[in-house]
Amino acid sequence: xxxxxxxxxxxxxxxxxxxxxxxxxxxxxxxxxxxxGWIRQPPGKGLEWIGTIHYSGGTDYRPxxxxxxxxxxDTSRNQFSLTVNSVTAADTAVxxxxxxxxxxxxxxxxxxxxxxxx
Amino acid sequence: xxxxxxxxxxxxxxAGDRVTILCRASQGIDNFLNWYQQRPGKAPxxxxxxxxxxxxxxxxxxxxxxxxxxxxxxxxxLQPEDFATYYCQQSYGSPYTFGQGTKLEIK
Numbered sequence: 403x404x405x406x407x408x409x410x411x412x413x414x415x416x417x418x419x420x421x422x423x424x425x426x427x428x429x430x431x432x433x434x435x436x437x438x439g440w441i442r443q444p445p446g447k448g449l450e451w452i453g454t455i456h457y458s459g460g461t462d463y464r465p466x467x468x469x470x471x472x473x474x475x476d477t478s479r480n481q482f483s484l485t486v487n488s489v490t491a492a493d494t495a496v497x498x499x500x501x502x503x504x505x506x507x508x509x510x511x512x513x514x515x516x517x518x519x520x
Numbered sequence: 521x522x523x524x525x526x527x528x529x530x531x532x533x534x535a536g537d538r539v540t541i542l543c544r545a546s547q548g549i550d551n552f553l554n555w556y557q558q559r560p561g562k563a564p565x566x567x568x569x570x571x572x573x574x575x576x577x578x579x580x581x582x583x584x585x586x587x588x589x590x591x592x593x594x595x596x597x598l599q600p601e602d603f604a605t606y607y608c609q610q611s612y613g614s615p616y617t618f619g620q621g622t623k624l625e626i627k
Contacts, residue, residue: 450618
């Protein structure tokens, strides 16, 4: 069974960089027909797609975040990562990593990790 | 961006009831529409993809329909574990936007 687990600092200071890693187990990240992505959810609010990466390195970002977000993949560790630069309180959210089948359908999710900017 | 609007935002129902949640896209998205269920403190769970295809392991009391701009999620014979928040998401084009959610509560 495929499992995803987010890891990284839970508290980030304003103007600094948020960095999270998603470790994939129970399957390979180097699968042609799977994409990997990040989705966030501010406390008490709805879901927001951040971006998607393929193991080959191809990326797709939410335009409103594109200038501050970078996704990367480490196939040797079966991990992919998210960095968000110049964070503000508005970046406070639960961050979920997910496997995306058919490019954009999140069929496996990590448990989520709350990151607070303060 | 494609805007997704769900209605109602909240809904009260009893176990055994049948409920329908609506999702409308700001432009045509063919059948590129997914539905997720999220219980409090948990990650969302994929219920339906491509408007009407049930994800493996999802009970058959869940069903989806629609195409173009208007979509519905129907839950027959509500079970206690179905009281949660439901989100639609368009998978037609980036950025892959979600609806604002519909909270299904026990009456």
